Amino acid sequence: QSALTQPASVSGSPGQSITISCTGTSSDVGSYNLVSWYQQHPGKVPKLIIFDVDRRPSGVSSRFSGSKSGNTASLTISGLQAEDEADYHCWSYAGSSTVVFGGGTKVTVL
Amino acid sequence: QVQLQQWGAGLLKPSETLSLTCAVSGGSFNDFYWSWIRQPPGKGLEWIGEINYSGTTNYNPSPSLKSRVTISVDTSKKQFSLNLRSVTAADTAVYYCAKDSLTVDSWGQGTLVTVSS
Numbered sequence: 001q002s003a004l005t006q007p008a009s010v011s012g013s014p015g016q017s018i019t020i021s022c023t024g025t026s027s028d029v030g031s032y033n034l035v036s037w038y039q040q041h042p043g044k045v046p047k048l049i050i051f052d053v054d055r056r057p058s059g060v061s062s063r064f065s066g067s068k069s070g071n072t073a074s075l076t077i078s079g080l081q082a083e084d085e086a087d088y089h090c091w092s093y094a095g096s097s098t099v100v101f102g103g104g105t106k107v108t109v110l
Numbered sequence: 111q112v113q114l115q116q117w118g119a120g121l122l123k124p125s126e127t128l129s130l131t132c133a134v135s136g137g138s139f140n141d142f143y144w145s146w147i148r149q150p151p152g153k154g155l156e157w158i159g160e161i162n163y164s165g166t167t168n169y170n171p172s173p174s175l176k177s178r179v180t181i182s183v184d185t186s187k188k189q190f191s192l193n194l195r196s197v198t199a200a201d202t203a204v205y206y207c208a209k210d211s212l213t214v215d216s217w218g219q220g221t222l223v224t225v226s227s
Contacts, residue, residue: 001170001171038155038214045220046214046217048214048215051212052212057215089155091155091213096171097160098169098170101154101155101157103153
């Protein structure tokens with residue numbers, strides 16, 4: 001079971017949109033619509049921002065959206081704000097009652 | 111709203127056993143799986159495994175973990191525990207307990223466990 005692949009870092013200017021990819025395999029991301037995304041500020045506990053590929057928990061900004069195509073899931077942050085600077089982790093069900101995380105992506109707001 | 115409170119030793123020597131416990135409050139213990147997740151300093155999250163109220167477990171199939179991990183539950187106390195045997199420096203990480211309801215949606219506060227001689 002290998003970790004999902006995310007870019008190490010993504011950056012953007014305030015107001016721009018950025019997209020973070022999360023690439024897995026046909027055994028995890030490609031087989032199930034069970035992909036989540038977590039936001040983690042330094043020294044803080046991860047926070048769920050997207051689940052089931054494209055659903056947002058109550059209270060999460062609509063600027064966060066998720067999608068999936070084949071073995072790759074994506075998180076888009078629209079209207080980038082300074083408070084969005086954080087680490088983002090993807091998660092996928094991987095079959096046989098196991099799950100797998102991505103390596104994490106550091107988002108920098110320029 | 112489920113809350114998770116975890117505790118355990120934060121400094122271990124190589125070859126010792128890591129032991130952490132997580133107490134659940136404010137929700138139904140029997141309706142979910144309860145997970146352990148870790149995060150080495152500066153790195154990503156790694157799922158260790160999970161357990162439900164009846165003791166059914168699922169573990170990360172990684173050989174470096176599965177052979178050393180035991181997750182147990184005490185339903186009467188609404189607690190679950192992690193034991194990781196024969197730790198090395200590579201096991202240094204923040205360990206989180208978490209609630210799993212088709213995704214991880216609630217987390218404990220995290221415990222930094224450092225393995226050093």
